[in-house]
Amino acid sequence: MSARKIRSRFHTLVGQSVEKSQYRDICKMVPDTTDVKLRIHDDYIVQITCAFRCNGIWPRSASHWPRSNIPWPNPSIANEVKSEGFDLFSKETNAAQNQPNKQASSMEGDAWAMSLHHAENTLLQHGSRRKSFSILKCLRDTHLDFPQSPITNYILKTLLLFECEKHYNEYEWEERFIGDRVIGVLLQLVSCLQCRKCPHYFLPQLDLLKGEPAHLLDQSAKITWNLVRQLILNVRALESL
Template sequence: MPGRCPSRASVLLTRPTRTAPGSPSPRLPHVPHIRGAREGVYRWLKKATYKGSWPSIFGRNPRERRWAQGPKGERKRQARLMGGKAARDVGRVGKKHAQGQTRRKPGHRKALAAALDPTAYCETPVYNPDLCPNMIAAQAKLVYHLNKYYNEKCQARKAAIAKTIREVCKVVSDVLKEVEVQEPRFISSLNEMDNRYEGLEVISPTEFEVVLYLNQMGVFNFVDDGSLPGCAVLKLSDGRKRSMSLWVEFITASGYLSARKIRSRFQTLVAQAVDKCSYRDVVKMVADTSEVKLRIRDRYVVQITPAFKCTGIWPRSAAHWPLPHIPWPGPNRVAEVKAEGFNLLSKECHSLAGKQSSAESDAWVLQFAEAENRLQMGGCRKKCLSILKTLRDRHLELPGQPLNNYHMKTLVSYECEKHPRESDWDESCLGDRLNGILLQLISCLQCRRCPHYFLPNLDLFQGKPHSALENAAKQTWRLAREILTNPKSLEKL
């Protein structure tokens, strides 16, 4: 039926025994292999939704479809998209060239290439498919509309969020200054550098997280044995050095630096600071949570999380990265990412829900924000992520909140593994990369599992209602089908 989300059986195929460049990661649910990306997606869409009614560009009968396979078929397929004289010219030139009958006139190769790809020798890099619909390849048309969507919708979203961030950070900075007056160990680290606030993460246009970096940890061992997915503990290396720690009163009898105790103390300080700050009329604490959350002007929610920055070390639970058989990222980029290190956050961990031991309740949550940002530099990666975030904000903000921006960021990292070459992330490949990520997202939602990029044992969908994930899968399917089959629909999305 048109519009129906494909069943799980139609999405999930047998996982390959080994992962080669361009094939799906073994850590993710498998999606159909996309040969040439766009052709494979169209064939899959035809089988899954249109039941043969799709106006095929791959051939109208079995004989033509057989002929359309291979390099010669690719020429004919592209020529048919252009139509008219171009199709006849390409068919005639291509046939004679294959038989060796063409005379080597000056520029004949360039003319043939221009006929096959009308965008290759165009003087202007910006294409308007509405002016010459028969001369623009389908892929270039999708890229054109995606760039238009980015310039109009994504940039407007960025500008609105930047304005909100400036407003929110004024309030948060004032609250943190009051906290620092009461307790000098909690020094505000919310500083603006290059039009960016250090430690601030955008969860949604109305939800933010501010990471408050604390000073030295003292003499602690970083214990990360994988028993607590996504978490680690800080244990005093020598009981006799307890008094040397800056956070001595937050060390448990077992010698652990308690994330829960630090968060509890910080929450008390923030509650007092809210009553004293100059913005007390527009800010209030969010009740019924152990997290430190502020509601500002009844529109925005900001979570302030105490944290320690760990540089120069890499957690054991992420030691498998990078995968040895995948060429991305290169050794230099890997060294940069590991040098960035990670953060230890004092916040609730959903993977520890229901666990009662003291070590687990005092655990710190691992975060790799800076490492992930460094990985996604270059090519059209940032642009692709920005488009995904905008689509999520406008169409996938669903009951139960099954999807957030971090899920999109994670899937972009996996897509980088599947397509390790930098040429795979040229502007001309933007449509293919976006298609692949949306299809992978559908598969993850149907499997109800989205593994963390650095910590694959940590499921980012843990605790999400199954009905919400199913609803998100259907909505994502409608969105992906609309973009794939009608790129111009992006004007309304």
């Protein structure tokens, strides 16, 4: 099954639907990309991805999880996570992106990618983990978001999952410890930025910072460390940041 052909067919079907829609004057397809992106009112861009749900299947590349030497998550939650499976979607390769005006070959434009979004969310649904993630996203938007920032919400989510392994007791995720957990994630972030590497939680061979310019990683590390200092020195900093 060709990922490129699936993406191309999906792109065509959405384009035809937009043209026939009563909203075609306010909803336009974004040109020069094989991804399906819609521009709404010239202000918002929405990306639609065609994905295949793979329930009850756990990827072989993540077979090491859960780690036997770490008591989190408990076996019942781990089984629930594995039963969630993953999503498989077509993704444009770098080779195709670098040749926008040329017809990419079948090999160059053909790639499938995995998303473990549902499994990750299952792990974060207990205690104050989800609330901690919401706070981290807010801090990113207000303090760590600058042009070409390498710090994404997904990286914060990944580091939060590693923080769950470090603090595996449920009482450590009560609301009174949220500040400590947030600081822990940000300290991990500083370390990853300085080391120029952030492994994916389930697929550690995948580096989420791969290809990011060194100067942006250094800049991000300094900004993140300044934020951590504020949180450490002022116990009520989260109320005002």
